Amino acid sequence: MDLKGSRCVRLNDGHLMPVLGLGTYAHEDVPKSKAYEATKVAIDVGYRHIDAAYFYQNEEEVGAAIREKIADGTVRREDLFYTTKLWATFFRPALVRQGLERSLKKLQLDYVDLIIIHIPVAMKPGEEIMPMDASGKMMLEDVDLRETWEALEKCKDAGLTRSIGVSNFNLKQLEMILSKPGLKYKPVCNQVECHPFLNQRKLLDYCKSKDIVLVAYSALGSHRHPDWVPKDSPYLLEDPVLKAIAKKHNRSPGQVALRYQVQRGVVVLAKSFTEKRIKENFQMFEFELTPEDMKVIDGINRDFRYFYLDFAIGHPNYPFVDEK
Template sequence: MTLQPNSYVVLNDGHKMPVLGFGTYAPPTYTKEQAEESTKVAIEVGYRHINCSFMYGNEVQVGRGINSKIADGTVKREDIFHTGKLWNNSHSPERVRPALERSLRDLQLDYLDLFLIHTPLECKPGDDLFPIDENGKTIYHHTDIRETWKAMEVCKDAGLVRSIGVSNFNCRQLELILNMPGLKYKPVCDQVECHIYLPQSKLLEFCKSHDIVLVSYGVLGSSRAENWIDQDAPRLLEDPVLNAVAKKVNRTPAQVAERHLLQKGIVVLAKSFSPERIKENFQVFDFELSEEDMKALDGINKKLRYLDMNVWKEHPEFPFHDEY
């Protein structure tokens, strides 16, 4: 498969998404200013796809990073593909556009390239990220996700965003949107946890059959600094099969983990706050994994999720009870 630093996938609405993106979420151990600096480094080394979210709490800093690289002539706005996300407390149709407009103000951008429903798990509308009651229980709210989607379509028609999609949706939840009466725009993508321990093969097959791109996060495993990550989970980058393939092709385990998904037609998001690693993680276009290597990596599947969202498991729209 011929992949180059400027390779992209064509979305079902005609827009183009770079196949390798830079993730900007940071655990609490990092400062928001580090998100700004790492975004600058990412653009300097070649990333043109930047993935962010209101929930990350660093849209102001990521926006500064992007705009500084536009100001110094490194890139033009049209060179950047920026993804934002609608958080769980803004699913009510009347809250969708204001949430998007807030992100645009914080980012200092005129439009987003992609706006996603971050999860299908709606909580009570308000300013709190995770509103809880006096017993410490999450306060659930329920808006028909199809109503949220209609409001997303309005934002696209208004020119505030070029493409719209979802994140952390299972097959059933995707079908609910795909089969809704009066559907104007299909989701262009589903952004989900996906890596050698959780290859998402069935969801990938479903998405491909509906011209929906699968976008992968957690490709390199996850930092143990995050309190919703299973601390006892095996470290992906230490996997012996992955390391054997990496040694064979003279690449880092991270580069091989990324390339494996890219060759399957999956868009990859890589995250790091180390300038050296940011550069290293972008160097995945000058080698190719053999069919033998791909099969070896395909065989690792542990059906393991690093992201522990069980705090939401009683929510009627919890996506991970289903197989895919």
């Protein structure tokens, strides 16, 4: 699956996914209007892959931006690839379609191009996104993800989504889906945290062997919000190796980090709400890293994860165990 000469990859169900997407997740402190403006800018720049989620609570704004750019003739609906995510409160099979339909209603779109299981850990259903009990403990459930997957297959058959996939699944959880009796559709992708400090080589090799695309989030590291990551977390884009390679190519460390992913066969999401940075990220198509560059960047992997889904530690489906 060599993406170097293409801006799209063909998924295992035949649909095409652009190799660079706009990520739209932001901390709740950030106004939702920022996602609206960023989506419009990104489409004008040339992005054709937009990644959002019910959990992000920004699909009304992102959908409005998409519809506006369709209405003004910039793009057609079929030119865009939109990804949403099934949130953990909708994992019971009877609720899966309802979860997708809620996103479609917010977006005011007839279908999404891809819906993925957001995390492998289910939560108690209800109107709250993060349901907690009286003591402040997250109300988690143990739902059979194979049954959730079957309900997603029905959503695909109904035309509500063109493709279905997963996110934050480890290798064993992927195997669980792939070995499910009566499997109708394989996951087209697994969206996971992936960057030069966490290059996910073992998971990437497995996904390639099964014709599943690895999609990288936090590809530029992470924002420094204290609610998300510890203060002493390393700054990916300040890494001297990335900076040296960027200088050699007269590019930014961020462009190098994005280019690295595409050249190793990974679809990459770049989150930014700044017009200058959105444009800069898209320019990663304008250059190529050498085999030596790629090898050197491989060497800075430290299996460092910014996001641990702390609330789910101890759950039977907690994914970030036995990763080496």
